[in-house]
Amino acid sequence: MHDLTLAEMCHGLARREFSSSELTRHLLARCAATNPVYNAFITLDDAGALTQAAAADARLAAGDAPLLCGVPIAHKDIFCTRGLRTSCGSRMLDNFVAPYDATVVERLAAAGVVSLGKTNMDEFAMGSSNETSYYGPVKNPWALDCVPGGSSGGSAAAVAARLVPGATATDTGGSIRQPAALCGVTGLKPTYGRVSRWGMIAFASSLDQAGPMARSAEDVALLLQAMAGFDERDSTCLDRPVPDYRAALDQPLDGLRIGVPAEYFGAGLNPGTEQAVREALSELERQGARLVDIRLPHSDLAVPAYYVIAPAEASANLSRFDGVRYGHRCDNPKDLRDLFMRSRAEGFGAEVQRRILIGTYCLSAGYYDAYYNKAQQVRALIRQDFLDAFAQVDLILGPTCPNPAFAFGAKGGDPVAMYLEDIYTIAANLAGLPALSMPCGLVDGKPVGVQIIGNYFDEARMLNAAHRFQQATDWHRRAPPEVAA
Amino acid sequence: MAIQRADIEKLSFLARIDITEDTLAATADGINRVLGLIDQLRAADTAGIAPLAHPLDATQRLREDAVSETVDREALQAIAPAVEAGLYLVPKVIE
Numbered sequence: 001m002h003d004l005t006l007a008e009m010c011h012g013l014a015r016r017e018f019s020s021s022e023l024t025r026h027l028l029a030r031c032a033a034t035n036p037v038y039n040a041f042i043t044l045d046d047a048g049a050l051t052q053a054a055a056a057d058a059r060l061a062a063g064d065a066p067l068l069c070g071v072p073i074a075h076k077d078i079f080c081t082r083g084l085r086t087s088c089g090s091r092m093l094d095n096f097v098a099p100y101d102a103t104v105v106e107r108l109a110a111a112g113v114v115s116l117g118k119t120n121m122d123e124f125a126m127g128s129s130n131e132t133s134y135y136g137p138v139k140n141p142w143a144l145d146c147v148p149g150g151s152s153g154g155s156a157a158a159v160a161a162r163l164v165p166g167a168t169a170t171d172t173g174g175s176i177r178q179p180a181a182l183c184g185v186t187g188l189k190p191t192y193g194r195v196s197r198w199g200m201i202a203f204a205s206s207l208d209q210a211g212p213m214a215r216s217a218e219d220v221a222l223l224l225q226a227m228a229g230f231d232e233r234d235s236t237c238l239d240r241p242v243p244d245y246r247a248a249l250d251q252p253l254d255g256l257r258i259g260v261p262a263e264y265f266g267a268g269l270n271p272g273t274e275q276a277v278r279e280a281l282s283e284l285e286r287q288g289a290r291l292v293d294i295r296l297p298h299s300d301l302a303v304p305a306y307y308v309i310a311p312a313e314a315s316a317n318l319s320r321f322d323g324v325r326y327g328h329r330c331d332n333p334k335d336l337r338d339l340f341m342r343s344r345a346e347g348f349g350a351e352v353q354r355r356i357l358i359g360t361y362c363l364s365a366g367y368y369d370a371y372y373n374k375a376q377q378v379r380a381l382i383r384q385d386f387l388d389a390f391a392q393v394d395l396i397l398g399p400t401c402p403n404p405a406f407a408f409g410a411k412g413g414d415p416v417a418m419y420l421e422d423i424y425t426i427a428a429n430l431a432g433l434p435a436l437s438m439p440c441g442l443v444d445g446k447p448v449g450v451q452i453i454g455n456y457f458d459e460a461r462m463l464n465a466a467h468r469f470q471q472a473t474d475w476h477r478r479a480p481p482e483v484a485a
Numbered sequence: 486m487a488i489q490r491a492d493i494e495k496l497s498f499l500a501r502i503d504i505t506e507d508t509l510a511a512t513a514d515g516i517n518r519v520l521g522l523i524d525q526l527r528a529a530d531t532a533g534i535a536p537l538a539h540p541l542d543a544t545q546r547l548r549e550d551a552v553s554e555t556v557d558r559e560a561l562q563a564i565a566p567a568v569e570a571g572l573y574l575v576p577k578v579i580e
Contacts, residue, residue, distance in 0.1 A: 099560040192540050206539065235545055304525040315500060322501075324573050329566035335576050337501075345503035353502055354515050360500040361488070361516070362523075374526050376536030381529070383537060415515050416522050432540025456541065 001026050003479070006071055006165035006219035013060060013070040020060065020070030024053035024114050027072050031116060031163050038139050040158040042077045043085050044117040052114040059112065068226060069112030074167040076155050077118035078125055079105050079210075080199040088201045089121040089133040089151075092321050092328045092347030102199025103231045104168055104210050111226035119154030119167060123349045124318065125175055125203045127151050128421045129411065132351045137408060140183060141480040142446050146405035149179030155213050156183035161483050166214035166223050170200060172207045173306050174400075174425025177437035180213055181400035181449025184439040186466065186476060187213040188220050191457050192432035193238035195224075196231030204313035205236070207306075207429040216476050217438065217466035221245035224459060240457060248460040249467040254288035256465065257393040263299035264398030264424055273448045276441025277399045280450040280469060284397070287468055292393050296385045301378045302427040303419055308362050308375035309430070314352075315359030321347060354415065383431040390455045395465055399424055400437040400449035424451060434459050438466050439475040447478070487517045 001023060004012065012018055028046050035041050049072065056070035080086050080098035087093045101109070109115070122132040130138045130153030138153040140146040141161040148157045152169035156179035159167055169176040171189035180187030188211045195210045202208060212223035225246065230239040260281065265274060285291055323329035323343030330346055333339035348356070362371035389396060401421060411418040428435035433456060437449035454462040470476050478484075488496075493513050497504040504512055558571060567574035 095564075097564055099557065099564070193543065232546075232548070236539065236543065238541065238543060298529070301526060301529055304523050307519055307523055308526070319501075323566060324575055325561075326564045326566075333576050336578055339576055340501040341497075341503040344501055345505075348502065350508075350515075353504075354512065354519070356500050356502060357493075357496045357512070358516055358519055358523075360496050361492075361520075364496075364499060371523065371526075373536055374529070374531060375523075376538065377531035377534040378526055378529050380534050380537040381531065383540060414518060416518050419519075419522065430540075 002030055002162040004165065005216055006214050006222055009071050009165055010068060010222070014065065016060065020053040020056040020114060021050065023070065024049050024072050024116070027163060028116060034161060034163065037144070038141060038157050038161055039136055040120055040138050040154045040161065040163060041074065041117045042087055042089070042120050042135050042154070045084055045115065048084060049114050049116045056112055056114060066110065066112040068108070068222065070114060071112070072114045072116050072164055073108065074116050074119045074155060074158050074164045075105060076121055076152050076167065076169050078121060078170055078201045079168060080201070081105055081115070081118065084118065086118065086201070087134070089123040089135060090347065090349070090352070091134045094134065094328065096326055098199070100199060103196035103233065104200065104227050108168070108226050116164060119158055121154055122151035123352050124201070125151040125170055125172055126314070126351050126355055128174065128178055128418055130154070131408065132349055134349060140405045141483060142184060143405060145407055146446065147182065147408060149182035149405065151175040152213065153179045156180055156185055156187070159183070159185045159213050159215060160480060162479065166212060166219055168210060169213050170208060170210050171429065172203050172310060173429050174422040176211050176213060177400050177425050177435060177449065177451060178422060180437040182405040182447065184447030184478060185213055185215055186217055186220050186436065186438040187211065188224060188436040188459065188462070189428065189434060190224065190228060190459055191434045193236055194434070194457065194459070195227050196234040196237050198231055198233040202317040204310040205317060206313060207310060216470055217463045218246065218249055220436070221249060221463045243460050245460050245463055248464045251464050252288060253284060253465060253468050256289040256395065257292055258284060258289045259292050259294035259389050259393035259396040261294050261296045261299070261389070261396060261398055263296050268402050268423070269399060270403045270443065272443030273399050273401070273403065276443065276448050277450050280440040281397060283469055283472055284465065287472065294389045294393060294396065296389060296427070298378065298381045298385050299427060302382055302430055303423055305375040305378040305382070305430060306426045307358070307419060308371045309379065311355040311359030312362045312372050313359070315356045315363060318352070318356055351415070379430045382427055386431045386433060395462060396453040398451055400451040404443045404446035404448050428453050432456070434462060436462050436466060438470065439478070441475060442478070488513050488520065
């Protein structure tokens with residue numbers, strides 16, 4: 001049953017081939033059995049899940065079931081869930097139980113999903129390997145000595161290991177696409193403003209965006225349909241109609257213009273990854289797409305600009321964690337300053353502290369123009385590169401990451417080495433563009449992903465290309481050897 | 486320009502994060518590596534380029550100045566480390 005896709009589960013539930021309670025119990029048992037190995041979940045909510053499943057079964061029996069009624073999923077532990085701990089992978093929020101649900105959680109619940117629990121992640125979504133989680137790293141189901149990517153590593157691993165057919169995730173600089181690539185699943189970061197950020201713990205507010213992960217583009221389309229749309233509680237959410245993502249999936253690709261940026265195939269790209277991505281391009285060409293060589297000349301400035309903007313915004317967002325209203329408080333503070341300084345030193349891990357300090361530095365008196373303002377100008381140049389490219393092409397394709405999953409500790413000594421793993425994903429966040437990753441091959445037995453970057457609000461066309469690719473190939477159906485066995 | 490001990494001490498206070506003596510050197514080293522990365526921005530020609538604040542140039546929406554929801558103070562304070570009589574407790578500020 002766990003090997004079914006999300007769409008197949010919907011179908012089976014609607015036809016009463018199995019109940020949501022049966023499905024939920026089966027997946028909860030798999031989660032419990034494998035969590036000591038993968039560590040994909042921070043919190044499993046058996047009781048809550050079974051209650052939701054029973055309610056879903058009643059609706060299915062009554063015949064008034066919404067689209068995703070009874071399908072089990074998991075939420076990244078960055079989305080607030082009423083009554084169930086939301087830790088954000090941090091000691092700071094180890095005891096935090098939100099008094100409300102995030103909009104994403106609320107909308108998926110309204111669409112009928114059953115939430116099995118909260119998935120592991122890099123602390124405050126700051127990381128590309130899941131090694132910064134207070135709850136220990138997630139293991140990559142394809143190779144247990146390797147990272148699952150980050151920050152949404154728990155969601156990616158849970159989908160790859162067939163613990164859930166889909167999961168929510170967030171992406172500030174690649175945190176949906178990079179773990180999706182490294183775990184061999186499909187993940188989509190929507191256009192900035194497409195999905196509400198309300199109730200999603202903020203990291204860098206001008207970059208953060210929520211999106212779905214699943215095994216196929218079709219499943220991603222189903223989840224995005226439920227998640228997307230205007231929310232007046234998020235001031236940057238955009239009021240635009242949500243198209244029917246599934247309706248466009250099967251369109252032929254004849255005449256589709258796909259841009260291939262030279263900058264994404266340069267030095268540093270693993271030859272095996274490059275070969276897999278080029279084969280994906282050839283498959284799309286066989287289906288009628290036309291490949292166009294393009295340039296994105298400011299690509300090499302994306303990572304440096306990001307490491308000003310994201311830490312600067314993080315330093316402001318994370319100032320709310322003060323040990324007064326919620327979250328960790330140090331023992332026996334001798335005065336208010338001691339309370340702030342020790343609560344934050346104890347509550348935040350090393351990477352989060354580093355980013356807050358860098359952001360504080362970049363925003364401090366005398367440095368604002370040299371750093372933050374300069375980075376925002378570079379961001380405008382990067383956006384212009386994409387606008388120029390989209391005048392010639394419909395989609396842009398390239399690798400999601402330069403390499404397949406790396407071993408734990410491999411990037412330990414140097415933060416910059418870790419940051420450069422996001423070299424192809426960060427630009428889409430800076431420009432606010434939608435981007436997805438889907439599996440397109442195996443290198444040394446580990447999955448690699450192809451990234452599709454679309455124009456603003458063009459998620460339907462991206463999912464269409466991904467779906468057509470997946471109809472002709474089976475990379476997205478491959479399971480990690482241990483899971484398949 | 487590399488970050489020095491005095492800079493870290495100042496940042497530690499501005500960010501309200503206590504940095505102990507034994508982690509100070511490692512903290513400075515990590516920050517300096519990242520600042521080395523960031524310094525690549527200096528080479529970019531950005532003369533006359535307007536900084537980008539929102540990728541779609543959206544502006545803040547306005548709404549009626551009316552109560553839209555009420556806050557359940559008890560529920561919010563139930564997750565606080567220390568409260569009394571509806572107030573958050575912190576160490577004494579004025580001697």
